[in-house]
């Protein structure tokens with residue numbers, strides 16, 4: 387089964403590109419850009435990745451991102467992730483980026499987006515991996531700041547498929563960003579938002595009702611409300627669940643406590659994703675291995691999760707059909 391998991395063609399829908407910054411590249415970029423890191427070795431960095439909750443991670447994650455300065459840095463970061471996609475049999479990926487993390491350090495918007503999208507183009511041509519880019523607003527900042535970021539993005543509209551919302555969930559409800567989401571929708575962006583990661587399940591309802599999102603990122607708190615579970619099932623709302631992230635950030639004490647199998651059995655449209663793999667100890671296949679081993683998933687469960695990812699992606703109907711056929715062909719070849 388591990389071989390089947392490793393090789394089945396997959397889509398990833400919840401991945402922060404800044405969260406793929408491996409300690410080795412962090413050191414290289416720090417050296418290249420003459421930046422002094424707080425850590426003396428890769429081992430020391432890895433030891434610091436001992437999180438107690440979302441905020442304890444975010445502090446370290448934003449600090450790590452300071453080594454990203456030039457277009458080449460963003461290119462290298464992104465291309466390195468695409469090589470991981472190849473290793474993980476990911477044939478389509480939808481990537482988040484956090485422009486405010488960088489523009490607040492006086493890095494130009496065009497430096498960030500050109501570095502990332504040039505790598506994505508090369509990833510398509512050289513590795514055969516298709517991709518979409520989703521711009522996230524940092525929810526600990528103001529809606530006014532989000533509006534400024536939306537304005538900066540307008541010149542690059544054709545490179546960005548959608549808008550997302552991330553960072554510290556508690557204390558920063560979806561309602562804070564109602565107007566900017568309304569504007570983004572008018573401009574034609576797809577809409578997603580982190581909701582119900584460690585914040586209340588009510589934020590999931592709010593992301594749906596107030597922000598009008600097309601997908602929910604995480605959404606694992608939904609299991610605490612039957613009415614919401616029923617709604618998510620009826621709407622077949624996509625939930626981009628990130629198992630290793632959830633255990634690393636103590637949303638669940640350990641993988642045996644994770645509710646993804648319960649959500650799947652209830653009939654929810656759940657997908658598996660890696661969130662910030664360089665910080666959480668594993669890429670997409672590692673996430674699949676962890677839930678497979680700890681939650682007694684069947685082969686059918688794995689197939690459903692994989693198909694859900696393609697069905698919930700923002701690619702065209704034609705490409706969806708093509709990719710789902712690849713999945714079916716793979717299954718046929720590996721079931722006999």
Ligand SMILES: Nc1ncnc2[nH]cnc12
Nearest residue numbers: 402552553554580661662
């Ligand atoms: N898991 C996560 N939740 C909220 N914001 C994030 N930014 C990067 N990873 C995140």
Ligand SMILES: [Zn+2]
Nearest residue numbers: 402552580661
């Ligand atoms: Zn995330």
